[in-house]
Amino acid sequence: MEESIDRKLLVRFMQGKCNAEESILVKKFLLQPKWQRALDELLDEDFKNFEVDLPDEELSNAWNRRFQEKYIADPVRPLWRRPWLGYAAACIVMFSIGLYFFNTNKTAGEKQVVAAMLQTLNPRGQRSRILLPDSSVVYLGAESRIRYPEKFGLGNREVSLTGEAFFEITKDRAHPFIIHTGEVQTKVLGTSFKVDAFEGKNLSVSVATGKVQVSKKIAGTDSLQSLAVLVPGQVVKWNVKTQTAAVDIVDAEGVRDWKDGTMTFVAASVSDIAENLERWYNVKINFEDRKTANYHVSLIVKGTDPLTHTLDIICNTTHLHYKIKGHTVNITKKGG
Structure with a gap:
């Protein structure tokens, strides 16, 4: 059975x-x-x-x-996924000169409410913790930017993100929380998850607790195409070039640990690891031989450790050598 x-x-x-x-x-x-x-x-x-x-x-x-x-009762019935249904946008947010507007109709007349927009921008080598108006917490990564209203309105709670961040969202059924990341948006009520959305890069949403819905805006319309509904331990990866989404398994504990300064890499390319290290430590990493950048390793990086500690692990594992000069790291083959 x-x-x-x-x-x-x-x-x-x-x-x-x-x-x-x-x-x-x-x-x-x-x-x-x-x-x-x-x-x-x-x-x-x-x-x-x-x-x-x-x-x-x-x-x-x-x-x-x-x-x-x-x-279960009907074993002959095929389990084909029904077509994804689009969801109409709950409200349209217009960002202009640091302000956004939304309308309410409490009276016969139309009342316009204005709220100031705030922005936090982290340069390379800097991370920050942000408390939003609804008491939700955002752990914003290095070289990342988030925009949010000084006070959330009567509708959805909406922010926009470029870069990476871990969210701990205060539960509020009446006001869903939406993160805008270009053509993709992430919608929750009260949960914790991480979003990676750097410009020109593939996007991913990883869930630590709760339930998360990830959708894509349909060009020229106000409708959305659902990409995935995620539960803890799942990640959806959106390929910008092929316009396709794939759901995979991820370590929920590793997702949570990121907010405390720990990065977990599983069979990741050295180039991908280097890209993260460049942001976190504000350095430039060069490879003498680009082939070495495609080596794959698994490791855990603690942001409180010196950069040399992580470089030692990577180079000892891949038989490479590194040399640091100022904010530049040059990686070569041993003996090179």
């Missing part, structure tokens, strides 16, 4: 409250393509209500019955 999974367990997993045994069970469940497709559809439906609290017994049982009937 096919295995199913209980909604309460999924919700606890999304909230990061599962024990080790339960986490293994859920992750095993998510790795099965059939159940991943089924879960995607159900999460896509449930996301309209943004339910992240533990459901009551009746709601939980109803969800379990729906899951059983739709994906």
Whole structure:
């Protein structure tokens, strides 16, 4: 008989409250393509209500019955994903000379509300912690920029990001939180996740806790195309050139640790690691032989450690040599 999974367990997993045994069970469940497709559809439906609290017994049982009937009772039925539905934008935000405007209709007349826009820009070698008007916290990475209103209005809570940041969003069902990153937007209610959105680079959204919806704006319209609905331990990667999205597994703990200054790399190219080190330590890293930049290593980088500590690990692992002169690091083959 096919295995199913209980909604309460999924919700606890999304909230990061599962024990080790339960986490293994859920992750095993998510790795099965059939159940991943089924879960995607159900999460896509449930996301309209943004339910992240533990459901009551009746709601939980109803969800379990729906899951059983739709994906287990009829083994012949193919599990093709239904076409993604676009979501109309909840409000249109216009940024102009540091101000944004939105309309309310509390009275017969139209009232215009104006709020100042704030911006935090981190140069290379600098990271910062930002407290937003709703008490949400943003850990902004080096060479990154975020724009947000001095005070959130009556509609959605909206910010724009260029670069990378970890978000801890204060829960507010009535006012979804939206991060704009070019043509892609990320929508949540109250959760923690990391966004990588550097200009000209592929974008990724990694979830530590809660549920996150990532969508793409459809050019020339106010509609959105859903790219993914993510739960803890999942990441969606958006390829700018091919305009395609792929969902993968990620270490949720590693995602959380980033805000505390720890970067985790798994089978990453030396060039990708170097790019991150350049931002974090405000240096320029050059490779004498570009082929060496394509070597792959796995390591954990702590931002509090000196740069030389990380370079020692990389070079000892790949049989390379480095030399630092001012803010420039030159990497060569040993003996070169």
